[in-house]
Amino acid sequence: MTLERPDRADPYLDLDEYEPEADLMVLNFGPQHPSTHGVFRVVMYLDGETIVKAVPYAGYLHRGVEKLCEKLTYAQITPIVDKNDYVAPMFNEQAVNMAFEALTGTEVPIRAQYIRTIVGEIQRVASHLLWLGTFAMDLGGAIGGGTSVFMWCFREREMILDLFEHLTGCRFHYNTHTLGGNRHDIPAGWAEKVHATLGHIAQRVDEYEAILDHPIFKARTEGVGVISAQLALDLGLTGPLLRASGVDHDLRRDAPYNIYDQLDVQVMTDTGGDCAARYRVRVREMRESIRIARALVDNVPPGPICGTKPIKLPVQTRVKDGQVYVALETPRGELGTYVIGGGDNRNASPYRLKIRPPSLHALSALPYVLPGHGVSDAVAILGSLDPIMGEADR
Amino acid sequence: MAVDESDLPFEHPLYDLMAKMPGLDLATTSVDKLLNWGVRNSLWIFPMATSCCGIEFMAAAASRVDMDRMGTIVRGTPRQSDVMVVAGTITVKMAPRVKRLWDQMPEPKWCVAMGSCAISGDFYRDIYSVIPGIDTVIPVDVYIPGCPPNPEELMGGMLALQEKVALKRAGLRVPPEVRPETAKMIKPRVGRAEDPTREKLIGHHQALQARTLDLTEPADLVEAMTPKAAADGDQEGGA
Ligand code: SF4
Numbered sequence: 001m002t003l004e005r006p007d008r009a010d011p012y013l014d015l016d017e018y019e020p021e022a023d024l025m026v027l028n029f030g031p032q033h034p035s036t037h038g039v040f041r042v043v044m045y046l047d048g049e050t051i052v053k054a055v056p057y058a059g060y061l062h063r064g065v066e067k068l069c070e071k072l073t074y075a076q077i078t079p080i081v082d083k084n085d086y087v088a089p090m091f092n093e094q095a096v097n098m099a100f101e102a103l104t105g106t107e108v109p110i111r112a113q114y115i116r117t118i119v120g121e122i123q124r125v126a127s128h129l130l131w132l133g134t135f136a137m138d139l140g141g142a143i144g145g146g147t148s149v150f151m152w153c154f155r156e157r158e159m160i161l162d163l164f165e166h167l168t169g170c171r172f173h174y175n176t177h178t179l180g181g182n183r184h185d186i187p188a189g190w191a192e193k194v195h196a197t198l199g200h201i202a203q204r205v206d207e208y209e210a211i212l213d214h215p216i217f218k219a220r221t222e223g224v225g226v227i228s229a230q231l232a233l234d235l236g237l238t239g240p241l242l243r244a245s246g247v248d249h250d251l252r253r254d255a256p257y258n259i260y261d262q263l264d265v266q267v268m269t270d271t272g273g274d275c276a277a278r279y280r281v282r283v284r285e286m287r288e289s290i291r292i293a294r295a296l297v298d299n300v301p302p303g304p305i306c307g308t309k310p311i312k313l314p315v316q317t318r319v320k321d322g323q324v325y326v327a328l329e330t331p332r333g334e335l336g337t338y339v340i341g342g343g344d345n346r347n348a349s350p351y352r353l354k355i356r357p358p359s360l361h362a363l364s365a366l367p368y369v370l371p372g373h374g375v376s377d378a379v380a381i382l383g384s385l386d387p388i389m390g391e392a393d394r
Numbered sequence: 395m396a397v398d399e400s401d402l403p404f405e406h407p408l409y410d411l412m413a414k415m416p417g418l419d420l421a422t423t424s425v426d427k428l429l430n431w432g433v434r435n436s437l438w439i440f441p442m443a444t445s446c447c448g449i450e451f452m453a454a455a456a457s458r459v460d461m462d463r464m465g466t467i468v469r470g471t472p473r474q475s476d477v478m479v480v481a482g483t484i485t486v487k488m489a490p491r492v493k494r495l496w497d498q499m500p501e502p503k504w505c506v507a508m509g510s511c512a513i514s515g516d517f518y519r520d521i522y523s524v525i526p527g528i529d530t531v532i533p534v535d536v537y538i539p540g541c542p543p544n545p546e547e548l549m550g551g552m553l554a555l556q557e558k559v560a561l562k563r564a565g566l567r568v569p570p571e572v573r574p575e576t577a578k579m580i581k582p583r584v585g586r587a588e589d590p591t592r593e594k595l596i597g598h599h600q601a602l603q604a605r606t607l608d609l610t611e612p613a614d615l616v617e618a619m620t621p622k623a624a625a626d627g628d629q630e631g632g633a
Contacts, residue, residue: 086446154456
């Protein structure tokens with residue numbers, strides 16, 4: 001089977017009929033490799049230095065979260081799904097709780113919606129910071145020994161973790177969202193801290209951009225790993241990957257949840273579709289998130305932070321039947337949660353909970369994009385996809 | 395190689411030399427001290443960072459906590475490292491690889507289990523795809539509880555390991571680390587390595603998988619997993 005498409009490689013290349021120009025070599029990359037961002041394996045078939053075929057293998061971090069959730073009550077699920085996308089846990093919590101709220105018809109008070117939006121945007125900055133640090137490290141000696149940007153990004157990320165620690169008491173895995181609202185109200189002095197931190201980070205982002213405006217960085221990212229808009233749409237890519245390919249799509253604007261319908265979210269797009277475009281989109285998104293969070297944090301309306309009565313027993317929430325799909329925009333794209341009510345424990349657990357992870361779809365682009373590149377580019381491409389294996393394998 | 399267990403006093407050419415040259419014993423002990431100091435303070439880490447705890451591990455190696463000042467440099471290859479820090483959930487698919495990487499590390503080597511997933515499997519303990527603690531596969535020297543442990547706790551764990559290494563190098567007996575157990579914890583269905591109820595087959599299966607990198611045919615695995623006696627008995631019964 002061959003695919004005659006100019007914008008993508010053939011992932012089903014028949015190697016028996018392939019005539020190599022140099023030696024054909026099989027290179028196993030992963031599952032334990034510092035550049036695979038977790039445990040992920042790609043078997044690459046090389047013709048000399050060029051990849052002709054790439055076969056990805058996932059599942060090294062399959063923890064059976066969906067199965068586990070079928071045994072737990074609705075209140076117990078939140079801290080479990082935290083561990084899926086461990087770089088941006090706030091979104092996992094929000095996703096399942098939004099699904100449960102839609103299932104039970106619970107109203108979320110406006111103050112809780114504000115808090116959710118603010119922590120989400122701050123978390124987006126933290127996630128992109130971590131991505132930027134590890135991506136720059138993947139590119140190795142490109143910029144000042146490679147680890148400088150990593151160190152700087154972690155310095156700023158720690159500040160954000162401090163903010164969350166102040167709010168929820170945890171560095172990550174917060175367990176702050178709950179059915180019908182939030183657990184933790186904004187403490188006194190938090191808003192000023194947010195302003196100080198985000199103002200500081202906004203300056204730093206400018207610095208990173210100045211530093212990474214570097215010929216080596218450009219040479220290693222520009223024109224590398226081009227994902228065309230059609231390929232991105234075919235594979236179901238979302239988030240920065242889709243926007244970097246020139247498709248103007250952001251759930252915050254197109255299918256608003258929380259209070260995004262009252263906000264004017266600037267959707268950042270780029271046209272290159274290559275690693276450099278993905279980098280630019282993420283950096284601009286960081287600025288936009290900083291802007292949104294800083295604008296909101298002063299205007300949080302007073303009121304309750306949780307719509308339901310405090311739950312004394314975790315089994316109090318019972319849902320007989322019904323099904324619902326909710327999606328929200330995480331730093332990696334559309335995180336969908338599909339829940340069917342009426343499961344174990346006399347309807348206190350979901351019958352089925354399905355998570356649609358954006359990272360898994362991002363990884364599915366590899367067989368189409370990698371062929372034609374060198375091995376060093378493979379590291380850059382894999383890094384630019386920003387996969388989180390905890391989420392992809394679940 | 396047969397071990398000579400006779401009571402002959404151990405002779406080493408160095409002993410003669412030492413007797414002849416006063417001051418040499420001082421030099422050797424000094425060299426020994428220097429070696430101990432070096433071993434203790436240059437524990438290079440091989441990060442087996444699979445999931446969330448790996449992010450905290452990275453945070454520990456990064457700017458704020460900066461674990462490198464203890465001499466714990468993070469290396470990307472098992473051949474150059476002394477300590478394997480298992481940070482994150484280890485699945486059935488990953489465990490043979492972990493074992494293989496552990497086998498590739500040169501002696502002396504140590505293992506640190508970071509986070510409740512590496513200690514006991516955490517709440518994934520009873521899931522079909524997660525192994526209940528890394529100590530069912532490789533021996534663990536220090537356990538760092540938490541989900542995830544803070545970077546400072548990881549640093550505390552590494553300090554504890556340094557103590558342990560120093561004691562061992564000094565020739566003192568160090569009692570083996572006991573896994574933190576809570577009274578109410580559900581027992582994992584798969585027994586731990588030293589658990590008498592644990593099936594022999596599991597260890598055999600894991601060893602086989604590690605040796606073959608999981609690439610053997612399933613049929614071979616089944617055959618290898620079938621205990622010899624039982625198979626023989628079946629055949630006899632059939633005949
Ligand atoms: S112990 Fe907690 S933080 Fe660490 S890997 Fe397991 S779930 Fe993640």
